Amino acid sequence: MSLFPPESTDDDAVLLPGVTAILDRHGISGRPLRFEDGSLPVYAVDDLVLKLYPPIHRAECALEAGVLADLAGRLPTPTPEVVATGELDGWGYLLMTRLRGRGLSEVWPTLSARERDGIADQLGETLALLHKEKVPTLPATDWGKVVIGQRARLLEHHRKRELDEVWLEQLDGFLDTVDLITPREPVPLHTEVMPAHLLVGPDGRLSGLFDFEPAMRGAREYEFASVGLFFARGDGRVLKRVLKAYGFTDIGPELSRQLLGMTIIHVYSNLGWYMRELGIPAEKSLDALARHWFPL
Known part of the structure; x- marks a missing residue:
């Protein structure tokens, strides 16, 4: 009898027998409590976290554990430390240490401007060091081919997400004028740096960065799409703070466009949703949108 279903599921009752079996395998007796958020099933077990990868996402287990x-x-x-990895009924799993702190989304509204500056500085410094690491687990990337591939699927991708035609018809022309294929060597990227993946400790400093399963190599500017959208949320002061702490010197309108x-070519891009979250400028042009979302 299988302890895990053959496909992905959000049914916690269906998953629990497999979760219990994994914990028993590693001599862990704590009660598993599922986190509500996340695209994959994740459980807290005392000072540990158990993350599950259904068969279709098995490769992400080895990649995240390696990174x-x-x-x-x-x-x-801090990032989680790997305790164990394995497989059960075709599902991969990663057992890791649990980072402590409160979610950034919860904490951010309570922080002073000075405390927010400190977190922005720490994030910029963290990403600068991440991008300098070798991270041998991540395979080499031909970034030019990635960009070409994403552009080839661009209109289909955004049309499926019901982006209004007034924006769809501008995408190719705008991207023709933006440098997406930089001369720099691709660097290790988290790709989803956002409050949902950041924790803050009692001292007001970042105490955790997690969820590395979509990590890849690419242009450093690709990393800052999610930083601008989800961390800074259109606040130019916050975004500039992160970029300066990172080491950017070419901060200005052209970087906003980049x-x-x-953002447009990001594999998980959903421009319509971002527009509902962050708003749109009165002038319905992508140049105006760049200034609105990434005011530099």
Whole structure:
């Protein structure tokens, strides 16, 4: 009898027998409590976290475990440490240490401007060091081919997400004027740096960065699409703070356009949703949208 279903499921009752079997395998007796958020099933078990990967996402288990092992103790913001990995009924699993702190989304509204500046600085410094790490688990990437591939699927991708035609018809023309294929060597990227993946400790500093399963190599500017959208949320002061702490010196309108370009080609991009979350400028042009979302 299988302890896990053959496909992905959000049914906690169906998953629990498999979760219990994994915990028993590693001699862990705590009661598993499922986190509500996340695209994959994740459970807290005392001081540990158990993350499950259905068969269709099995490859992400090895990648995330490898990246976490490569980064262990290397960044100024803590990342989970790998305790064990394995497989059960075709599902992969990663057992790791639990980071402590409160979610950034919960904490951010209570922080002073000075405390927010400190977190922005720490995030910029963390990403600068992440991008300098070798992270041998991540395969080499031909970034030019990635961009070409994403552009080939661009209109289909955004049309499926019901982006209004007034924006769809501008995408190719805008991207033709933006440098997406930078001369720099591709660097290790988290790709989804956002409050949902960041924790803050009692001292007001970032105490955790997690969820590395979509990590890849790419242009450093690709990383800052999610930073601008979800961390800074259109606040130019916050975004500039992160970029300066990272080490950017070319902060200005052209970088704003480049970050919007990276947003447009991002594998998880949903421009219509971002527009509902962050609003749109009175002028319905992508140049105006770049200034609105990434005001530099």
